[in-house]
């Protein structure tokens with residue numbers, strides 16, 4: 046019997062500390078859609094990753110704080126991440142940038158080669174999209190593979206009907222973006238196994254391809 050393909054593990058959280066956060070609501074929707082599409086989801090909150098302001102003296106005296114270690118643990122336990130981030134003054138919230146700065150002190154770099162999808166929700170008409178462009182910069186600087194498409198929910202305070210988006214066409218577009226990201230993240234997770242299975246080139250005598258077998262990562 047064939048071994049079932051392991052499911053994709055996904056970390057999802059919103060970069061807002063607010064109890065009534067619209068971004069947390071959008072993160073919840075992303076978690077539900079991802080689960081419906083076969084992923085195993087760890088839905089976190091920004092409070093789980095509480096850290097002081099980055100301070101080199103504090104780092105020297107006490108090391109990297111527990112909140113960043115917790116994000117490292119949950120990030121490395123998963124295959125990819127989704128962040129729903131508010132836009133503050135056309136950029137990312139300070140709490141998220143501060144957390145990214147602490148994360149960048151780990152070696153190896155935790156975001157390096159990790160696939161990520163960025164979402165935003167805002168009461169404004171642009172949905173916080175400018176903040177996501179700003180957020181790409183530190184993530185890509187740290188080696189994260191940020192998915193080219195992003196999803197920004199405008200008029201977010203009026204956009205939900207229960208836990209779903211009120212506009213069916215927008216909900217469908219949200220699900221399509223999620224599914225496309227999950228497909229890429231799944232391909233990245235399983236590609237090493239595919240490489241191992243791919244041993245023969247057309248036109249070559251049997252056996253000739255064997256020395257081209259790649260071992261999967263971690264084998």
Ligand SMILES: Cc1cc2nc3c(=O)[nH]c(=O)nc-3n(C[C@H](O)[C@H](O)[C@H](O)COP(=O)(O)O)c2cc1C
Pocket residue numbers: 059061062063065066067068069131132133134135136166167168169171172173
């Ligand atoms: C300091 C501050 C700056 C903000 N700047 C922007 C902005 O540049 N663009 C925007 O669309 N909304 C901006 N907002 C409004 C937020 O998008 C809105 O408060 C949103 O609900 C925050 O996300 P949350 O609901 O997940 O906490 C700002 C809010 C605050 C408190």
